[in-house]
Amino acid sequence: MHSSIGQVVIYVIPAMVLAWFGWLAWRDRRDPANAGRQGFVARNGWPVAGFLVIAVGFWTIFMIVLPLFSMIDLSFRPKLPPPQWGGPKDFYTLDNYRYFLFGSTTSTAAWNVTHLTAFALTILTSIAITALDFVICYPIAYYMAKVARPNRLRLMMLMLIAPYWVNEILRAFAFRILFSSQGIINNVLMASGLIDQPVDFLAADVALYAGLAYAYLLMMMFALYNALDTLDGNLIEAARDLGAPWWHIHAFIAIPHAKPGIASGSTLVFMLTAGSLAAPLVLGGPRSLWFTPIVYDRFYQAFNWQQGAAYALILLVACVVFVLGVLRLFKLGLAEIAR
Amino acid sequence: MTSAVALDHVSIRFGSFTAVDDASLDIAPGEFFSFLGPSGCGKTTLLRTISGFVEPSEGVVRIDGKDMRGIGSNQRPTALIFQNLALFPMMSVAENIVYGLRVRGMGKSERMKVADRLLDLIALPGQGNKRIDELSGGQKQRVAIARALAVEPKVLLLDEPLSALDLKLRQHMRSELKEIQRRVGITFIYITHDQGEALTMSDRIAVMDRGVIQQIGDGRTLYNHPRTAFVASFVGETNILAGKVATAEGELAEVATAHGPLSGANARKLMSGSDAMLFIRPESLRLTAPGAGAIRGTIVGSAFEGHVTHVSLVAADGSKLTVSVNGEAARLVPEPGAEVGLVYRPEEAIILPSEGYAHA
Amino acid sequence: MSSRSVFSALMGVYILVFFAYLFGPLVVMGLTAFNTPAYPQVYPFEAFTLDWFATLFADADMMYGLRKSVLIGVLVVLVSVPVGLAGAMMMTQVHARARSFYYLVVVSPVLTPGVIIGISTVVFWRQTTQMTGLKFFYDGTVLTVLAQSSFISAYTMLIFLARLQRFDHTLEEAALDLGASRAQVFRNILIPFMMPAIGSASAIAFLSSFENYNTTTFAILADKTLVTVLAGRLRQGTTPALSALAVTIVAVTVCGAILYEYLKRREAREADRRALNASRAELADLNAVAQDAA
Ligand SMILES: Nc1ncnc2c1ncn2[C@@H]1O[C@H](COP(=O)(O)OP(=O)(O)OP(=O)(O)O)[C@@H](O)[C@H]1O
Ligand SMILES: [Mg+2]
Numbered sequence: 001m002h003s004s005i006g007q008v009v010i011y012v013i014p015a016m017v018l019a020w021f022g023w024l025a026w027r028d029r030r031d032p033a034n035a036g037r038q039g040f041v042a043r044n045g046w047p048v049a050g051f052l053v054i055a056v057g058f059w060t061i062f063m064i065v066l067p068l069f070s071m072i073d074l075s076f077r078p079k080l081p082p083p084q085w086g087g088p089k090d091f092y093t094l095d096n097y098r099y100f101l102f103g104s105t106t107s108t109a110a111w112n113v114t115h116l117t118a119f120a121l122t123i124l125t126s127i128a129i130t131a132l133d134f135v136i137c138y139p140i141a142y143y144m145a146k147v148a149r150p151n152r153l154r155l156m157m158l159m160l161i162a163p164y165w166v167n168e169i170l171r172a173f174a175f176r177i178l179f180s181s182q183g184i185i186n187n188v189l190m191a192s193g194l195i196d197q198p199v200d201f202l203a204a205d206v207a208l209y210a211g212l213a214y215a216y217l218l219m220m221m222f223a224l225y226n227a228l229d230t231l232d233g234n235l236i237e238a239a240r241d242l243g244a245p246w247w248h249i250h251a252f253i254a255i256p257h258a259k260p261g262i263a264s265g266s267t268l269v270f271m272l273t274a275g276s277l278a279a280p281l282v283l284g285g286p287r288s289l290w291f292t293p294i295v296y297d298r299f300y301q302a303f304n305w306q307q308g309a310a311y312a313l314i315l316l317v318a319c320v321v322f323v324l325g326v327l328r329l330f331k332l333g334l335a336e337i338a339r
Numbered sequence: 340m341t342s343a344v345a346l347d348h349v350s351i352r353f354g355s356f357t358a359v360d361d362a363s364l365d366i367a368p369g370e371f372f373s374f375l376g377p378s379g380c381g382k383t384t385l386l387r388t389i390s391g392f393v394e395p396s397e398g399v400v401r402i403d404g405k406d407m408r409g410i411g412s413n414q415r416p417t418a419l420i421f422q423n424l425a426l427f428p429m430m431s432v433a434e435n436i437v438y439g440l441r442v443r444g445m446g447k448s449e450r451m452k453v454a455d456r457l458l459d460l461i462a463l464p465g466q467g468n469k470r471i472d473e474l475s476g477g478q479k480q481r482v483a484i485a486r487a488l489a490v491e492p493k494v495l496l497l498d499e500p501l502s503a504l505d506l507k508l509r510q511h512m513r514s515e516l517k518e519i520q521r522r523v524g525i526t527f528i529y530i531t532h533d534q535g536e537a538l539t540m541s542d543r544i545a546v547m548d549r550g551v552i553q554q555i556g557d558g559r560t561l562y563n564h565p566r567t568a569f570v571a572s573f574v575g576e577t578n579i580l581a582g583k584v585a586t587a588e589g590e591l592a593e594v595a596t597a598h599g600p601l602s603g604a605n606a607r608k609l610m611s612g613s614d615a616m617l618f619i620r621p622e623s624l625r626l627t628a629p630g631a632g633a634i635r636g637t638i639v640g641s642a643f644e645g646h647v648t649h650v651s652l653v654a655a656d657g658s659k660l661t662v663s664v665n666g667e668a669a670r671l672v673p674e675p676g677a678e679v680g681l682v683y684r685p686e687e688a689i690i691l692p693s694e695g696y697a698h699a
Numbered sequence: 700m701s702s703r704s705v706f707s708a709l710m711g712v713y714i715l716v717f718f719a720y721l722f723g724p725l726v727v728m729g730l731t732a733f734n735t736p737a738y739p740q741v742y743p744f745e746a747f748t749l750d751w752f753a754t755l756f757a758d759a760d761m762m763y764g765l766r767k768s769v770l771i772g773v774l775v776v777l778v779s780v781p782v783g784l785a786g787a788m789m790m791t792q793v794h795a796r797a798r799s800f801y802y803l804v805v806v807s808p809v810l811t812p813g814v815i816i817g818i819s820t821v822v823f824w825r826q827t828t829q830m831t832g833l834k835f836f837y838d839g840t841v842l843t844v845l846a847q848s849s850f851i852s853a854y855t856m857l858i859f860l861a862r863l864q865r866f867d868h869t870l871e872e873a874a875l876d877l878g879a880s881r882a883q884v885f886r887n888i889l890i891p892f893m894m895p896a897i898g899s900a901s902a903i904a905f906l907s908s909f910e911n912y913n914t915t916t917f918a919i920l921a922d923k924t925l926v927t928v929l930a931g932r933l934r935q936g937t938t939p940a941l942s943a944l945a946v947t948i949v950a951v952t953v954c955g956a957i958l959y960e961y962l963k964r965r966e967a968r969e970a971d972r973r974a975l976n977a978s979r980a981e982l983a984d985l986n987a988v989a990q991d992a993a
Contacts, residue, residue: 017800020797021793021794021797024794024796025794028794040792043792044881044885045880045881045882045884046881047882048882048885051785052785052788052789055781055782055784055785055786056782056785056786056789058782059782059785059786059805059848059852060804062823062845063820063845063846063852064804064805064807064808066823067819067820067822067823067824067849068819069823070819070822070823070826071815071818071819071822071823074822074826082829085826085829139713140713140714140717143710143714147710156714158956159721159722160721162722163721163722163725165906165948165952165953165956166725166945166948166949167909167910167926167948168912169912169929169930169933170941170944170948171724172933173728173933173937173941173945174725174727174728174945175724176933176937177724177727177728177731177942178723178727180937182738182740183740184727184740184741184742187740191742214720214721214724217721246706267810268809274812275812275815275913276913277813277814277912277913277916278930281930281934282930282933292812292814292913295814295818296814296916296917299818299917305822308818309818309819309822312814312815312818313815315812315814315815316811316815319810319811319812323810333799390876391876392872392876412872412876413875413876413877413879413880414878418876418877419873421869421872425867425869425872426873427870427873427874428892429888429894430891438874438877438879438887439877439878439879441887442874442877442878442880442883472970472974472977473973473976473980475977475978475980475981475983475984476981477981477984478984487877490877490878505985507988507992508984508985511991
């Protein structure tokens with residue numbers, strides 16, 4: 001199938017969605033039940049209506065949907081020099097995905113072990129880090145939401161946000177200073193005589209995992225806090241009066257209540273961790289495996305944009321699957337977690 | 340003379356729900372006209388139709404003789420005072436008052452003059468720079484009135500403007516509102532579910548129930564000559580006795596009730612056999628010896644209110660009745676537990692059809 | 700000792716450990732900015748110096764990146780604040796049956812990894828500019844603004860949605876009733892009401908843009924921002940000048956936060972004063988009525 005078909009499809013789909021919106025509005029106007037209601041333009045006035053349509057239209061179409069579609073489109077196209085794009089050789093192909101699986105666009109003899117393990121490791125580690133962040137944050141979030149007095153709460157909030165004013169790269173850099181072979185941890189360990197050779201935390205990925213767990217804690221914290229904050233304190237009191245043990249209160253009252261918060265926190269942390277580029281670049285050792293730097297290299301080392309697009313899409317699909325999985329697991333809708 | 344506001348068979352429907360059903364009326368220029376009815380009867384909806392926020396599903400609204408179809412609320416010569424006042428919190432008091440002039444393009448210095456004049460009118464001189472949230476409820480109320488008056492509307496629409504106020508202030512504001520209307524001389528259309536407000540301030544009142552205008556008239560007419568069972572029961576205190584018309588001849592008719600046959604004025608010329616309700620005002624009933632009079636009852640209590648005493652009774656069938664006794668006669672009211680008879684003049688009782696009456 | 704107090708003691712320890720984890724790395728990094736060795740270290744602390752700050756400000760690439768970051772940040776604010784506002788205002792007006800679909804589309808950038816937003820933006824605009832010949836559009840700054848705004852607009856939209864929920868639509872009607880046009884209602888009523896949200900959305904938009912790396916590194920093409928310069932430096936090796944940069948950023952944001960807190964407190968005091976005035980006026984009214992009656 002030639003790539004020009006894809007170009008048509010890319011533009012036809014948004015146009016069809018817009019037509020659907022327009023049709024719904026048109027049918028509404030004709031519905032006699034709505035006779036007295038005002039239409040979109042009458043309700044907003046044409047200057048504001050124009051602003052709304054242009055701003056939202058440009059945003060959704062040119063900044064969200066079309067870029068995504070063209071990335072998907074590109075990922076199915078062969079690597080060609082730009083002058084040949086759309087030319088006679090530009091047919092859709094699965095080459096880029098085949099490369100991800102087998103390390104070659106032609107042979108399927110051997111698995112692409114490096115990329116596949118990097119991908120699997122990234123996903124599994126991200127899940128583990130998401131779980132770890134939940135475990136770290138839950139007691140603090142519960143304390144803030146249900147125990148702390150207002151003054152203490154304000155202070156804790158401020159202290160939670162403060163570290164996140166420092167940008168992501170510098171936060172990673174801070175971990176590098178801590179964990180490097182001449183870093184403070186090694187220095188202290190050696191001075192105390194526990195070790196006599198510096199431990200290479202970077203190569204062992206200790207620094208990377210610590211840094212990643214640190215990087216997006218705040219998202220989990222606030223998601224949990226917001227959910228727990230709406231939990232009725234009387235419920236906890238009542239359970240306690242009835243003699244429920246402490247773990248019972250958390251397992252059967254607090255955590256079920258915080259489900260939407262857990263879901264939204266997990267989704268965000270997973271997405272940010274799996275997609276993080278800064279921490280692996282700064283904290284990864286020479287043999288560290290993380291998927292995003294590989295994607296980056298497809299673009300700016302291998303200059304193979306088609307393949308890069310395919311890799312990016314694989315990552316995106318993994319994130320979508322994770323989000324859907326979480327929604328299914330917690331039996332929630334998207335609107336409940338995206339807050 | 341063209342009427343200030345005319346409704347011509349106006350119906351308003353939201354989906355399948357009819358909020359206002361076939362309303363027709365004429366309001367004269369300079370009139371203080373009220374809509375009175377219980378919560379949810381469609382008063383606000385009707386007012387929003389006059390001010391242009393709701394298009395009628397059927398019928399025509401005319402203001403000053405002009406058909407208002409297709410004319411937006413910002414083009415109509417009306418000003419609405421909202422139930423929650425809707426003062427702009429981001430503007431000062433003076434800016435609120437002259438907002439309507441600002442959007443009409445009046446210059447700033449001129450606007451400030453108008454603001455000062457109106458601040459004097461509402462007795463808030465020199466307070467133009469305050470913020471809205473610095474004002475008391477009564478002051479906010481007056482700012483809302485000034486803001487509406489600033490645009491010199493032909494008709495001022497007021498949606499329960501006093502409901503948020505303290506009881507005492509409310510009574511005080513009644514006379515203030517009336518005074519403002521006398522001074523500016525424009526038509527006021529006033530909405531309330533408080534009959535005291537409606538009766539004291541209005542030239543005429545439209546009583547509404549479940550979207551239907553039941554009756555239009557001045558307070559006295561509504562009180563003395565209600566045309567529907569709803570009006571009879573909603574305006575003023577009354578005793579209600581349900582039954583069937585037994586005999587109808589001339590002005591009077593007899594209704595077979597649980598207390599036996601009782602006669603009253605047959606205001607709607609009901610035929611014998613139709614379901615009817617007999618309404619007797621507490622002041623039309625007089626106590627008499629047990630056995631005498633048309634109705635028997637047992638006294639259960641009395642409430643002394645100075646010039647009048649309200650006596651409550653229970654009839655033989657368990658229904659409750661109220662009798663008001665004036666001045667000295669109150670001393671003669673027997674103790675609770677005593678059996679008494681009740682008499683009334685048949686022409687002071689009113690027989691009305693019970694159809695469409697659902698309120699107890 | 701009761702089990703309750705054991706728990707609260709444990710909790711206290713946990714909170715301390717947690718905040719140590721949160722601040723420890725940053726404190727260590729901050730200290731290295733003031734220590735003389737060329738490799739960032741706190742232990743042993745050899746001598747206090749401010750030289751690393753001088754090195755930092757003399758770094759031409761960094762300063763170029765800083766200017767670029769500020770420029771991009773400002774442009775992102777200018778794009779994402781109006782777009783987010785439009786997106787929020789559209790939310791209630793989209794047909795009920797299409798609303799969840801619309802919601803999915805506009806919040807999807809929040810749930811999409813930043814690298815993918817950067818990649819897809821570059822891919823799309825490279826193709827489009829090649830097809831249409833709008834070459835000037837294929838520029839690092841423009842693409843970065845577009846790519847960052849795609850998800851930052853979703854942030855601002857969420858902020859505006861929260862504020863819009865508290866908007867009293869009778870204010871709009873009151874203005875219309877007084878003769879305002881729709882555009883005047885928007886300008887005089889809605890925008891002033893949204894002002895606090897516009898302020899915080901602008902701050903968040905600027906900060907998110909300024910510190911963004913994942914999206915920017917793709918969209919910036921051959922150009923550079925402060926953060927991409929920083930990332931490049933870190934790949935070459937670490938120097939205390941980078942710690943000095945962190946210290947500077949923290950100092951600036953802390954000043955900003957203090958200013959913000961100060962303004963907020965002042966506003967709160969003002970509101971208290973007005974509420975007090977209101978209750979005084981209420982009392983005066985009641986007294987006046989009581990005297991009238993007497
Ligand atoms: N936009 C609307 N859509 C659907 N139903 C509506 C709408 N506006 C009003 N209604 C319904 O119309 C009826 C009349 O409402 P309206 O606000 O006019 O009552 P009201 O007499 O002003 O009552 P209140 O004294 O409580 O203010 C109510 O049952 C209300 O639920
Ligand atoms: Mg109402």
